[in-house]
Amino acid sequence: MSMLTLDRVWKSYRVGAFGGRELTAVRDASFAVRPGELVSLIGESGSGKTTIGRMALRLTPVSKGAITYDGQDVSALTGRGLAGYYRNVQGVFQDPFSSYNPIFKADRVLHTIRSGLFPEVGAAEWRKRVDAALESVRLDPRQVLDKYPHQLSGGQLQRMLIARALLLDIRLLIADEIISMLDASTRIDVLNLLGDLKARGLGILFITHDLSLGHYISDRAVILRRGVVVEMGPTGKVFGEPLHPYTRTLLSSVPQLHTKWERTPAGPVAGAERCVYHELRPDEPCEPGGPPALASADGDHLVGCARLD
Numbered sequence: 120m121s122m123l124t125l126d127r128v129w130k131s132y133r134v135g136a137f138g139g140r141e142l143t144a145v146r147d148a149s150f151a152v153r154p155g156e157l158v159s160l161i162g163e164s165g166s167g168k169t170t171i172g173r174m175a176l177r178l179t180p181v182s183k184g185a186i187t188y189d190g191q192d193v194s195a196l197t198g199r200g201l202a203g204y205y206r207n208v209q210g211v212f213q214d215p216f217s218s219y220n221p222i223f224k225a226d227r228v229l230h231t232i233r234s235g236l237f238p239e240v241g242a243a244e245w246r247k248r249v250d251a252a253l254e255s256v257r258l259d260p261r262q263v264l265d266k267y268p269h270q271l272s273g274g275q276l277q278r279m280l281i282a283r284a285l286l287l288d289i290r291l292l293i294a295d296e297i298i299s300m301l302d303a304s305t306r307i308d309v310l311n312l313l314g315d316l317k318a319r320g321l322g323i324l325f326i327t328h329d330l331s332l333g334h335y336i337s338d339r340a341v342i343l344r345r346g347v348v349v350e351m352g353p354t355g356k357v358f359g360e361p362l363h364p365y366t367r368t369l370l371s372s373v374p375q376l377h378t379k380w381e382r383t384p385a386g387p388v389a390g391a392e393r394c395v396y397h398e399l400r401p402d403e404p405c406e407p408g409g410p411p412a413l414a415s416a417d418g419d420h421l422v423g424c425a426r427l428d
């Protein structure tokens with residue numbers, strides 16, 4: 120069973136002077152994350168990835184549709200239900216420095232959990248749990264405890280946030296661009312760590328604009344373009360046989376050694392004249408606001424209309 124499910128989720132922001140204009144950041148998005156599964160949510164800057172993560176964490180409300188966790192509508196949670204949700208679901212974000220208060224020692228993020236959520240656990244036992252959580256993110260407690268944020272590297276701070284999530288014994292991690300700011304070797308370490316967590320049964324929504332990283336560890340990939348899921352499925356299929364021209368454009372624009380990287384062009388994507396969606400569903404109309412669902416090309420490999428913009 121899926122733990123986190125997005126069911127036809129929309130998000131509109133009020134923008135412009137006095138909020139007079141509406142910007143639709145997410146349109147009709149549906150996908151799920153299951154226990155022990157890493158789902159990559161991939162798209163360019165501005166495609167709505169962070170908005171989806173923030174809605175799942177209830178940091179911003181859903182405009183239409185529903186996000187459910189174990190079948191319960193996340194928007195409807197209050198009081199204890201909401202507290203219980205955050206015991207199960209936590210987010211880690213791109214900039215680890217912004218999650219720490221520079222005037223407090225970094226391990227405060229680990230200790231405040233005890234007073235807030237585990238007051239029954241004694242100090243010695245908590246210390247043991249903190250050490251175990253740090254070791255499971257491959258940090259040496261002696262090197263990171265009792266330090267201020269500026270005395271630690273971005274990778275160490277990022278891992279400490281993951282350790283915090285583990286101390287909470289969460290079931291789902293929403294990881295938003297968590298490795299973008301890390302150096303190459305630390306990135307691989309954190310990716311490997313996510314692989315370990317997955318093996319322990321954690322579900323992970325891995326938000327990234329970097330296809331090569333998305334490919335490395337993910338079980339399923341969801342490709343987002345301008346707030347619309349254009350393709351999704353097992354990562355091997357999406358990357359091996361991309362069906363939507365946007366996925367192909369993204370894949371072909373992954374920087375390669377010795378070639379100059381051009382950003383993916385704005386506007387209609389190249390190759391949109393072939394629409395696999397309409398080959399599968401020739402009777403669907405193709406018009407703005409058109410086909411809402413994705414068509415199945417091969418089991419759980421789904422594709423959207425290539426012509427909708």
Ligand SMILES: Nc1ncnc2c1ncn2[C@@H]1O[C@H](COP(=O)(O)OP(=O)(O)OP(=O)(O)O)[C@@H](O)[C@H]1O
Pocket residue numbers: 132133134142144162163164165166167168169170171328
């Ligand atoms: N609080 C907000 N108010 C108004 N518009 C917003 C708000 N947050 C995001 N947006 C807009 O919604 C769209 C999607 O933004 P979002 O941050 O979700 O994209 P993203 O794919 O995560 O991009 P990035 O990788 O750059 O963070 C963008 O056009 C953005 O400007």
